[in-house]
Amino acid sequence: MQHAATQIQSLRHQIRKQDRKQEVRMQEVRTLIQEQLKEQIVKDMQSFIDEKIKEEIAIQVQYQVEAQLKDHVPVPLTEQIVGSRNQIIEVRHALMNSEARRANSNLRTDDLNDHLAVVLKPDGTRSDLYPANLNALFAYTPVLLRALLRDHGLQESPTREKNLNRFMAHIGITFQIVPVSANDEEGALMP
Structure with a gap:
């Protein structure tokens, strides 16, 4: 009976040790996923922001060109x-x-x-x-x-x-x- 209790104690110890290892691995995976997700979000947001900036610049350039043309060309082209x-x-x-x-x-x-x-x-x-x-x-x-x-x-x-x-x-x-x-x-x- 003593021997069985020792084995159970040893198994519990191994299970706890395995659980800690699993928890550490899970935390590493979570951290890795979070970092990759942050990087992907930053990339996606950056490309979205760049596209919006280009669109706004194109609109502003067209507006400015039309305004300048009105000043310099009496009849629109x-x-x-x-x-x-x-x-x-x-x-x-x-x-x-x-x-x-x-x-x-x-x-x-x-x-x-x-x-x-x-x-x-x-x-x-x-x-x-x-x-x-x-x-x-x-x-x-x-x-x-x-x-x-x-x-x-x-x-x-x-x-x-x-x-x-x-x-x-x-x-x-x-x-x-x-x-x-x-x-x-x-x-x-x-x-």
Whole structure:
């Protein structure tokens, strides 16, 4: 019995010793984890702070540049760019219209079925009412013809012939329609 009590005492001593070793190891692991965690948090916070600083600097630089530009450049560059782009578009439309008028000016009275080159409206778009050829134009009713003139920003006249002549001159046709008589609705072609 004595021997068993001694062995139990020895086992208790070994268990306590093992527990102290385990506690020391656990404390070392906790310390190590805490240090690594602190380092990781510092790294993460540092990169986060650096990123926020860069963003703020970029915002402040843009703000300062815009403020300085307002003092030195009367019209903002973005407005100048938009204005320049609009001018380029207008010039392109004018060039397209000029080329279309030049092509249309080559048409003669015997070319009434030849395709008309498209002259754009003032807004740079094609009119839905634009005729395919001169025969189609001559077939327009007075109401449709006036609508075509309005589409192109042209002044309307009370007579169909004047409206036809005005539109044909606008698109570059070099001949005109001359009424044969005051009662003649169609008129005659005059080179």
